[in-house]
Amino acid sequence: MKDPRHLQLMALAGMLIYGLGWLDFPGPRWVYLLYPVSALALQWLFCRWRGVRFDFRSPLISSLSLGLLLHTDSWLWVLVAAAITIGGKFLIRVDGRHLFNPTCLAIVVTLLLSGRVWVSPGQWGLGAFLAFAAACMGMWIVHHTRRSDITLAFLAAWSALVFARSGWLGDPAAIPLLHLQSISLLVFAFFMISDPMTLPDRRLARIGFAVVVAVTGYVLQYHFHLNEGLFYALAVCTPLVPLLNRWFPGERYTWPTGLAAFRR
Amino acid sequence: MRLWMLMLCLLPAVSQAFCGFYVARADTGLYNRSSKVVMARDGERTVLTMANDFQGDVKDFAIVIPVPSFIEREQIHVASTAVIDHLDAYTAPRLVEYFDPNPCRRLYRMEMKAMNAAAPGEGAVARAKALGVTVEARYTVGEYDILILSATESAGLVTWLKENGYRLPAGAEAVVGSYLKQGMRFFVARVNLDEFARTGFNYLRPLQVAYETPKFMLPIRLGTLNAQGRQELFFWLLTRRGRVETANYPTVRIPSGQEIPLYVKDRFAEFYRDLFARQVEEHGGRAVFTEYAWNMAWCDPCAAQPLSRSELRELGVMWLTGAPPVRPLPKPRIAPPRPVDVFVTRLHLRYDARTFPDDLRLHQTGDKSNFQARYVLRHPWDGSDDCPEAKRYRSELLPQRLRQQADNLHRLTGWPLAEIYRAMGLGEPPAPEPWWKRLWP
Numbered sequence: 001m002k003d004p005r006h007l008q009l010m011a012l013a014g015m016l017i018y019g020l021g022w023l024d025f026p027g028p029r030w031v032y033l034l035y036p037v038s039a040l041a042l043q044w045l046f047c048r049w050r051g052v053r054f055d056f057r058s059p060l061i062s063s064l065s066l067g068l069l070l071h072t073d074s075w076l077w078v079l080v081a082a083a084i085t086i087g088g089k090f091l092i093r094v095d096g097r098h099l100f101n102p103t104c105l106a107i108v109v110t111l112l113l114s115g116r117v118w119v120s121p122g123q124w125g126l127g128a129f130l131a132f133a134a135a136c137m138g139m140w141i142v143h144h145t146r147r148s149d150i151t152l153a154f155l156a157a158w159s160a161l162v163f164a165r166s167g168w169l170g171d172p173a174a175i176p177l178l179h180l181q182s183i184s185l186l187v188f189a190f191f192m193i194s195d196p197m198t199l200p201d202r203r204l205a206r207i208g209f210a211v212v213v214a215v216t217g218y219v220l221q222y223h224f225h226l227n228e229g230l231f232y233a234l235a236v237c238t239p240l241v242p243l244l245n246r247w248f249p250g251e252r253y254t255w256p257t258g259l260a261a262f263r264r
Numbered sequence: 265m266r267l268w269m270l271m272l273c274l275l276p277a278v279s280q281a282f283c284g285f286y287v288a289r290a291d292t293g294l295y296n297r298s299s300k301v302v303m304a305r306d307g308e309r310t311v312l313t314m315a316n317d318f319q320g321d322v323k324d325f326a327i328v329i330p331v332p333s334f335i336e337r338e339q340i341h342v343a344s345t346a347v348i349d350h351l352d353a354y355t356a357p358r359l360v361e362y363f364d365p366n367p368c369r370r371l372y373r374m375e376m377k378a379m380n381a382a383a384p385g386e387g388a389v390a391r392a393k394a395l396g397v398t399v400e401a402r403y404t405v406g407e408y409d410i411l412i413l414s415a416t417e418s419a420g421l422v423t424w425l426k427e428n429g430y431r432l433p434a435g436a437e438a439v440v441g442s443y444l445k446q447g448m449r450f451f452v453a454r455v456n457l458d459e460f461a462r463t464g465f466n467y468l469r470p471l472q473v474a475y476e477t478p479k480f481m482l483p484i485r486l487g488t489l490n491a492q493g494r495q496e497l498f499f500w501l502l503t504r505r506g507r508v509e510t511a512n513y514p515t516v517r518i519p520s521g522q523e524i525p526l527y528v529k530d531r532f533a534e535f536y537r538d539l540f541a542r543q544v545e546e547h548g549g550r551a552v553f554t555e556y557a558w559n560m561a562w563c564d565p566c567a568a569q570p571l572s573r574s575e576l577r578e579l580g581v582m583w584l585t586g587a588p589p590v591r592p593l594p595k596p597r598i599a600p601p602r603p604v605d606v607f608v609t610r611l612h613l614r615y616d617a618r619t620f621p622d623d624l625r626l627h628q629t630g631d632k633s634n635f636q637a638r639y640v641l642r643h644p645w646d647g648s649d650d651c652p653e654a655k656r657y658r659s660e661l662l663p664q665r666l667r668q669q670a671d672n673l674h675r676l677t678g679w680p681l682a683e684i685y686r687a688m689g690l691g692e693p694p695a696p697e698p699w700w701k702r703l704w705p
Contacts, residue, residue: 024516026507026631073631115505116630122511125550169442174621178512225478227511227627 004143005057008191011135012064015183018128019068026120027073034075038082039063046090058102059086065103065191069184070110072117081106081117094242101192101234108235111228119228121184129181136190147196151189153207157214158185158230165222188230200241201250209244213237298496300348300470301482304580305628306504308476311580315348315470322407322455322468326430328486330448332477334400335412341472342406347575348470351500353568355556355610357518357637359532360565364645367653391427395420400449407460408471411452418444425452433489443483474580482624488617494549499611499624502581506632507557508609511625514551515611518543522672523640523665525688535639538677540612549619556610557635565638581606607632642669666690 019025020032036059043059062085070081084106089098092105110117124132140148159180166176193213200206213233221229300315318325392399396416403410415421418441426432443450453471463469487495501508509515518540528535543553560570576584583605613620644662647654670684670693681693 023514026629027633071629071631073633114630115628118627118629118631120509120511120629123509123514125514125547169445170438171442172438172621174618178622225480227625 003057004139005061007139007143008061009057009064011132011139012061012068012191014135015128015132016064016067019124023123023125023128025123026071031072031075031078032067034078035063035067035082036060038079039066039086042082042086046086050090061191062086062102062106065187066106068187069103069119070107070117071120072110074114074116077110077114077116080113081110084109095245097197099198099242100238101195101198104188104192104231104234104238107228107231111231119184119231121182121227124183126181129183129186132183132186136186140190145196147199147206148194149203150199150206150210151194153210154193154214155189157211158189158217161214161218165218184228184230188234192231193234198238198241200244200248201252202244202248205244205248205250209237209240212240298498299487300352300498300500302348302351302500302502302579303482304502304582305480306583308478309474309582310477310480311472311474311582312482313343313348313470313472313579315345316468318468322460323457325468326452326454327471328425328430329451329453329473330443330483330486331412331451331473331475332448332479333475334449335451335473335475337401337403337405339474340403340405340410341474342408343470343472343578345467345469347571347578350568350571350575351579351608352498354563354566354570355500355558355608356567357536357555357639358565358567359529359639359641361529361641361643363643364657366645366647366649367657368647368649368651392424395424397421397424404456404459405471406469407455407463407465408453409456411450413450413452415444415450417441421450435489436486439485439489442485472580480626480628482626484615484620484623485617488615488620494614494616494619497611497613497615499613501609501611501626502560502576502579503607503609503628504583504605505628506607506630507554507635508611508626508628509554510552510611511627512622513620513624514547516543516547516551516553517635518553518555518612518637519676520635520637521640522676523642523669524673524676525666525669525684526641526643527687528639528673529641532639535673535677536637538679540614542676542678544614549614549616552611552613552624554609554635555612555637556608557631557633558608559604559632559634560606560608561604563636576606 016032020029025032039059039062040056043056044054047054063082066081066085072078072081085102088100088105089102092099107119111119140151159176162176162179166173166179193210200209213230216237217230217233219229220226220232226232302313302315304311304313312329314327314329316325316327397420398414400412400414401410402412413421413424415424418437421440421444422432422437440450451473455468460468482499484497524535540553544551560576563570571579573584613624642665645657666688667690670681670688670690673679673684674681685691685693
C-alpha cells in the first residue's frame, strides 16, 4: 500500500461506521451516503471536463471527512458542500494547483451561509477519540514523509497554546486535556492541514505556516468563541501558501502513484 | 454564618420540591441536590433563569454566579415558579398507553394517554478596596439583595467573601481566579428577609439575569467544588434554530420508545430514576442526556400544554415580539399549521468535578427533529372471541411480547429479571443458556 490515502480511507470509513452504528449520530442516515456519492459524481464530471484521469481516492477522503464533521438534515446543503469540495479544487487554482483544502473550504462556506449545517465536535467520547488518535498516529508513522512534519508542528503548537492558557488561568490539567479530546482536531491535523498538495514546499515555511494557523485558530476559538475556529483559521491562512512558495521555493509534491496535481 | 451556595449547587441536604418525572405516587426524594436552569438565547442575547428548591432557612441562602459583564438593575428580574414548573411538565419524560384491538375484527382502536410527570455593611467597601475587590453595584430585586463584584485577584475576592460571612468550599480560589482572568464578574445574591416577608411566599422565586455575550456556556465549575457527591442539573434551552448540544461533552438521547410491562405505571418515577442512573453509568458518567427536543408550538402526546407567548417572554424569549401568539391548542396532539419560532431542548446531567471538569460549552445545531423520552404501556386485548387469529394472539404473540417487555425493562433499569417476571405473573424467567450450547448447536 504505497499510497497513504488507502489507510486514510480505512481510518475514516471505520470512524464513520462506528459513529453511525454505535453513537447517537444526528440527522438522517442518507446524508452520510449522499456525501461520497455526490462528491464522486462531481469529481467524475470535472475530470471529464478537464480531460484528466478520474481517481476515486481523494474525493472519497474529502467526502468521508465531511460526513464525520459536517452534519445536516438537508440534501441541498449536502450537495452544496460536495460541490464546494470538488468545485473549489478544480476552479480555485494558483500556480497550477488547488489553493484551499477541499473539506475545510466546504465546512467554512456552508457554516457561514446556513444555519442548517453544524459541526458536533464533542459527540465521540474518550474511547473513540483514543482509538482514532491511535489509528491516525499509526498511519502517520507508516507513511510519514518530509511533508508530514506539519501535522506534528501544528499539534505541538496547538497543545502548547491550550496548555499555556489553562496554566495561566490556573485550571486543572483535566480541562486542557478535554479541549484536546476532539475528533475535529484529529481530522484537522491528520487529514486537512496535512494535505500535501496545499502545503508550503519548504520545511521551515511549513512549520511557520502550522504555527500561524494554530495561533489564528486559538484566537478565533478562545477570544472570539467560535467553536469551529480551526477551520476558519486554515481557510483564512491558506492564501499565504502561494506567497510562501514564491519566497521559499522548494520541490513540488506528487502523489506516490505518479498522478498529477489534479488528483486532489 | 451564611451558607455559601454556588452556582447550581445547594449546600444543605435539600429535599426535593421539583423535577420532572413524578407521577402521582412518586417518591418525593427522587433526586438529590438538583437545580433547574433555563437559558433563552438568540445571537449573543441571553436570559438565564435559575430556579432553586432551597428548603432550609432562607437567611442561609446565597448564590454566586460568574457573569460576563456588568449587570444593570433592569437586567435582573424575579420570575414566577409556575412558569418553570410548566416548562418542566411540558418537557418531562412521559408514559403512554395503547390498547390492543380485537385480533378477530381487525379493528384498530388506539387510545393514548399522557401521564403528566409534573410534580409537583457599608464599612466593608473600604475593606473591599484594600483587597482589590470592587462592589460595582448593589440592588434589591424582589426578595433578593444582589451584589455585582469584580476583583483584581482571586485571593482578595475569596478573603472578602469569607469576611462577609460566606462559607467557601476548598478549591474555590483557583476556580474564582480562572473566571476573573477570563474577564468575568460575580453576581452574588442573598435573601432580604424584610422583602421576603413582604412577598408572602414561603419559597424563593427564580432569579433571572439578561446579558449579552458571545460565550455560549453555562458555568458549573463552582458548583462541583462541594464534596457532596454528584449533583443533578435540569437545563432547558430556548432557541430559534434548533436543538442545542454540548460542544465539550457527548450529548446523548436517552433511550426512548420501548414497551415496558404494565405494572410500571405505578412505579414510573422509580423506573425513570433507575433508567437514568443506568445510562449515566453506561456512559462513564461523562455524558449529557437529551430528554426532550421539540418545536414549542405543539406536542404529541402532551404531558402539558405548550407554553403561552407570555410565559415564553417571561422566560426571556426576546425574539417573539410581533410574532403570532402561541395559543394553547384545543387538540394538542395535532401539529399546528405553523410552528413557532422557538425550539426547546431539555438536557439532564449528573455531574461532579471528576466527570465534568469544565463548564458546559454549548452550541446550537440546525437539527429541528423532534425527540421525547417516552415509554409505552400496551394493554392486551381481553375479549373472548375464538377465531384462529385470537388463538394465535393468546398462545404466541402475547407471551412473546410480554417476555420482550420484561427484557426491555431489565435492560433499561437493571432490575432483576426474576423479580420482573414475578411481578408480571410470568413465573420464572428462562435460565440463561450455557455458552457451550451455542458453540456446537
